[in-house]
Amino acid sequence: MIFSFFVVLTALLHGLFFKLESVDFMKERVLRRFGLTAEQGACVRVWALNQGFYNLFLALGLLYSLFLVHGDRMESGTLLARAILLMLTGAGVVLLVSVPKKYSAALVQAVPAFLGFVSSFFLY
Numbered sequence: 001m002i003f004s005f006f007v008v009l010t011a012l013l014h015g016l017f018f019k020l021e022s023v024d025f026m027k028e029r030v031l032r033r034f035g036l037t038a039e040q041g042a043c044v045r046v047w048a049l050n051q052g053f054y055n056l057f058l059a060l061g062l063l064y065s066l067f068l069v070h071g072d073r074m075e076s077g078t079l080l081a082r083a084i085l086l087m088l089t090g091a092g093v094v095l096l097v098s099v100p101k102k103y104s105a106a107l108v109q110a111v112p113a114f115l116g117f118v119s120s121f122f123l124y
Helices: 002-023 028-033 038-069 074-098 100-122
Strands: none
Touching (some): 002 038, 002 100, 028 038
């Protein structure tokens, strides 16, 4: 099912974002990816930790939505997934508009979520 593929892909990406922002944030390669020095990273470390957990909770919400969809609560699961997928799409658009040179990161964030949202209308 295409919907499940994009939901799982989006959840995995946000699980990876959690790892980057909360587990590995102060590693040199991660700081470089974010364009930060060690000193700058230390200043925003708590924000990154919070952002990482935010991404983890959204990913878990997506996985729970699939549990509902493939169980006996298809409507509830679909609505939950749509809400989360739209939020993630919106966040990708905000990144693109606010920092256009980060377009590839914005596309990674927004496109799978948007495709999951669109595909959710073809479940019934």
